[in-house]
Amino acid sequence: MSVKRSPNQRVKINDVARQAGVSTATVSRVINGTGTVSENTAKKVNQAISSLKFVAHGSARGLAGSKTHTIGLVLPGLTTFFFTTLIQGINDCIYNRDYSLLMYSVNTPASMISGKPLPLGEHNTDGLIVFTDFLDDYSIQYMHDQDLPIVMLHSSPPVDLNIPKIMFENEEGACDIVNHLIKMGNKKIVYLRGPEGNEDSRQRELGYRRALTANNIEIDETLIGRGNFASGRAEDEIIDMLQRGIKFDAIFAGNDDAAAGVYRALRKQGFLIPEDIAVAGFDDDYMAQYISPALTTVKAPVQESGFEAARILLDLIDGKPTVNEVRLQTELVIRESTKRGNHV
Amino acid sequence: MSVKRSPNQRVKINDVARQAGVSTATVSRVINGTGTVSENTAKKVNQAISSLKFVAHGSARGLAGSKTHTIGLVLPGLTTFFFTTLIQGINDCIYNRDYSLLMYSVNTPASMISGKPLPLGEHNTDGLIVFTDFLDDYSIQYMHDQDLPIVMLHSSPPVDLNIPKIMFENEEGACDIVNHLIKMGNKKIVYLRGPEGNEDSRQRELGYRRALTANNIEIDETLIGRGNFASGRAEDEIIDMLQRGIKFDAIFAGNDDAAAGVYRALRKQGFLIPEDIAVAGFDDDYMAQYISPALTTVKAPVQESGFEAARILLDLIDGKPTVNEVRLQTELVIRESTKRGNHV
DNA sequence: ACGCTTACTGTAACCGCTTACATTGTACAA
């Protein structure tokens, strides 16, 4: 079926051992830093390795050592800037620690209940970074039960599982930005939720509510809609709210992506930003500074969150103790889209 | 060093064989669709597999079968939307074909000459999609010499190597958009090149030159700058050109990212887009429709390019014949940023 | 009835490493 590619001419650990005049065990020790090897021997081995351009065969390593030297990343099949930034962060962390990154992006809610096992798991990774609400609790529990180290990124593990999670300071950040909107004179402030069950969204909503309450503004549930953290959905939702005659003077869009949809909706309906309606986002997406008016938002440390997730996962894999939750600080970024609210 | 995770309680092919009452060879045949297996036996095996939730150990498969069922993606450590879209395309292709995606993003020009081998190669993948100018010809040649299947994405292989490449119709697209700029009354049109040696950029420049020549506009080399396909660099370059007193009435920014930088530069210097200076990009990046004025650009089929690259790579791995070059059609998208050029 | 082909299945060697265990050599205390 597949072409056999001259498997015998590949440089293997035997060749290195012969060239260095030692046994394969010693070569292995040098490569992995395990056991004790004299300085002199190590030097000879390293010379042989680089002169032969030897690279250990990953599968053989994986089989023999029961470590794949690979971590998996499960993410939703979305296409925003968010993810490349995240991947960059993960890459920064693992590159010097002899780990590779295996990716799987889920397009539709996936579950192991349905039968088909996930393409990432104990069989091909040493641990997983899970960043998607598309994976149900059962699947996570199953992998956790197999002792597969897992770190959750921007989502929560099943409550009773001891799985570390990395989050942004969502509530604080949301509270800050809603406070800012209020300070600019806005009272009727819309909040657009993220996807069903999304943890970031839930926390941001808490911040939204807290800010309103702290400013003695009664919470109007009709002002809370769903934008799904996606521009298209957010656009539809705002148009719908406007057509239902709901009045508001500001919108906290949940994230920047949704804010972009809000921009489009407001323009279509002839509203000016920020003169008629102020708009705020969350994340400080790459485009936030380029859209016009430039978007007021909350800067979330995306790359850092990837780095932290990887760091904690590797600690978990190495059996080191880890913290159970990391909350990364956010920062309010005030731009044009909230310059002043003049409605009441 | 690392915790031993109960390796004996993992379900392995033996367990499946026993439960189904057959040999491991038969189970393997069922899984891989190799050899002949009676319908009845296959059914029993499949039942055993799903009832035990068996997943073959990737490393063992890799070692025994000399196929890793993994492809590698080498990309530059950039953070634009481009790459998630690409990954999505690759994922779409490989998901149902039993392949996984291993990622490596290069931050600085990498070469195997310098000694350190790449983290992706024959030892852990069945083939590579290379998308970066950060990898030099020597490294590519080396891997190619080892019979590792490679597909180049938006970059060219060393001339004498028989490596398929996927490109956009850059020249055509660039020619179209420059023609459009000319039609709108612009004569002095800037082109911002991408990074040194970038193939997309080179081809776009050809299109730029062709359009000018076809319209009897003399090519002014001082109007050609370098934007590196990056907003920051493009911003600096435009500001520099303006300060050097160079006059122009339109800018073809090379890609959308650079166009965003151009927007910033022009605003800082008090120019209106498109009234004073028209701006055009390339790619139809996600944000192109959101920035203001909405950016006229060339839509490049990014996701499709990822899909095609993966498809061709898998064909290569399977030893099937493949085409040597794919050029994906582009499409002019006219928006606000080129509405009319009124300068001369 | 007999040999031959074909369909199916089992046996066991092997893929290239890691590592438990054995072995050797050397320093040092008794």
Added chain:
DNA sequence: TTGTACAATGTAAGCGGTTACAGTAAGCGT
């Protein structure tokens, strides 16, 4: 000097699959 401890290295048994090869049974032409 001899026993002990420990550092340095080698030997060889797996890790969990794949697949070449062998074996068995059934179908079929003569």
